[in-house]
Amino acid sequence: MTESSHIFKTILLSRAGPKARIALNRPRAGNRVNPSMTEELAQAAEFINQDDSTRVVTLTGQGQSFSSGWERIRFDSAEELARHRAAGAIARIQKPVVAAINGDAIGQGLELALAADIRIAVATAHFGMPQVRFGVLPWDGGTQRLPRLVGRAHALALLLTGAVIDASEALRIGLVHQVVEPQQLEAATDSAVEQIASTAPVAERYAKETVMKGMDMTLEQGLHLEADLNILLHTTGDRAEGIRSFRERRPPKFSGQ
Amino acid sequence: MTPYQTIIYEKQGPVARVTLNRPDVLNAYNVAMRDEMYEALEAIRDDPEVRGVVLCGAGDRAFCAGADLTEFGTAPSQAIARQVRWERDVWGLFTSLDIPLVAAVHGYVLGSGLEIALLCDIRVAAEDAVFGLPETSLGMLPAAGGTQTLPRVFGPGPALDLLLTGRRINAREAYNLGLVAKVVPRYHLMAEAQAVVEGILASGSDVLRSAKRALQRGMDMTLAQGLELEARMALDIFRARRGPIPAWRGAVET
Structure with a gap:
């Protein structure tokens, strides 16, 4: 059962129980990012963050592409640039985000996918950061999120050459976590989403927080953060339920408390 | 155009080529090579015509098999050795260059040789390339940034593996780790490196x-x-x- 919550023009937001799904919805324009989409993604992210019932989010594209990048674009001020930066909205979602990459993710389209936590791609998808080929620099986090994900060497090769790679190469360099045949994308995504939805919400949120914040810290600081959040989890009912269910050899029932 | 003894410096249009040129000793990196490399990199930095660099090794057997151990212990004192490192900070000069650097490596790529390749942006390897960091097994530490560049290029896991075990890996494994971007037949190495740098230079x-x-x-x-x-x-x-x-x-x- 899908419950539509907001009326958007450039994206589709649907929810079913703990699962939300954002689909980029400009299929005839290759799901290219424009300022309306940027604005609507920000609204969708805000809505999801405030909606306690949503536990996990899927990000995908309608039609053949995930997203082919940007529309004909020009910006001259920081304010204008902000209207063309969409990936931050995805990164601000506090719940796990699974990108179901249903087709090509190019340029800003790839930058959107990089802001998700888990990437599953169809075998026919292509990936690239061709911005330098157009004489410009990626402006939606690509120069920062790409090296943090695939390492400096692969990131520099993609950024400097602007080369477009296929899904198996993307898998090899760690850009995506799983590659499946197109007809299996939904099942593979559902499987990841179900796994996430069955865990304890607070622990899940903290896991994302420790990894993301820890990457910006020294190892020592990161270990302290991890320890502190562990201690904080001691106060949750879900942790007690997890331990109880293990002892009683039954699946846990988490309440998010 | 080169007055150098231990390296060859050439310019082909916008691309500079630096060849490590001590083939009799597997292009082992010594003090003279350090000084000449420093001068060549300064020339590259200060030459507005140079928009990209290919770095390679002369001879059949090695890109660079490491530091020239015969010179170890010959510095007049530790204080002077440190002073010289400070004044001739060739590694700092490498990382300060903001044009694309492509390393074309073949044969032995060991110790300082691997570290030099890691200071480049993109590495293209011949099928016969062998990589390793033997420093710890010799009671030393990599000293050309290897302990820092290695984990940043392909993550701390494989970096520690290579650093702590000193084991050698072949071109295929280096490719799988992300250490090199391409593996090509030996005869095709320089053409491929040139193509990579020219492809990049198509952008502004x-x-x-x-x-x-x-x-x-x-x-x-x-x-x-x-x-x-x-x-x-x-x-x-x-x-x-x-x-x-x-x-x-x-x-x-x-």
Whole structure:
């Protein structure tokens, strides 16, 4: 059962129980990012963050592409640039985000996918950061999120050459976590989403927080953060339920408390 | 055009080529090579015509098999050795270059040789290349940045593996680790490296410089700081251009 919550023009937001799904919805324009989409993604992210019932989010594209990048674009001020930066909205979602990459993710389209936590791609998808080929620099986090994900060497090769790679190469360099045949994308995504939805919400949120914040810290600081959040989890009912269910050899029932 | 003894410095249009040239001793890196490399890199830095660099090794057997151990222990004192490292900071000079550097490696790529390759942006390897960091097994530490560049290129796991075990890996494993971007037959190595650098130079120098700076500086920042840096640089690039950027249109080349 899908419950539509907001009326958007450039994206589709649907929810079913703990699962939300954002689909980029400009299929005839290759799901290219424009300022309306940027604005609507920000609204969708805000809505999801405030909606306690949503536990996990899927990000995908309608039609053949995930997203082919940007529309004909020009910006001259920081304010204008902000209207063309969409990936931050995805990164601000506090719940796990699974990108179901249903087709090509190019340029800003790839930058959107990089802001998700888990990437599953169809075998026919292509990936690239061709911005330098157009004489410009990626402006939606690509120069920062790409090296943090695939390492400096692969990131520099993609950024400097602007080369477009296929899904198996993307898998090899760690850009995506799983590659499946197109007809299996939904099942593979559902499987990841179900796994996430069955865990304890607070622990899940903290896991994302420790990894993301820890990457910006020294190892020592990161270990302290991890320890502190562990201690904080001691106060949750879900942790007690997890331990109880293990002892009683039954699946846990988490309440998010 | 080269007055050097231990390296060859050539320019082919916008691409400079630096060849490590002590083939009799597997291009072992010694004090003379350090001094000449320093001068060549300064020349590259100060030459506006040079927009890209290919670094390679002379002879059949090695890109560079490491530091010349026969010179070890010959510095007059530790204090002077440190002083010289400070004054002739060849590794710092490498990382300060903001044009694309491509290493074309073959045969032995060991110790300092691997570290030099790691100071480049993209590495192309011949099928016969062998990589390793033997320093710890000799009671030393890598000293050309290897302990820092290795984990940043392919993550701390494989970096510690190579550093602590000193084991050697072949070109295929290096490719799987992400240490090299391409593996090609030996006879095709220089053509491939040249093609890589020329392919890159099809994009404008300004944007390449910005892309390299944004990535390298950003890696030393928090993500939030890195994103701010990228926004500033992207804005500068856009402002310097006339007219809008067209959308990417599907012609996929792999």
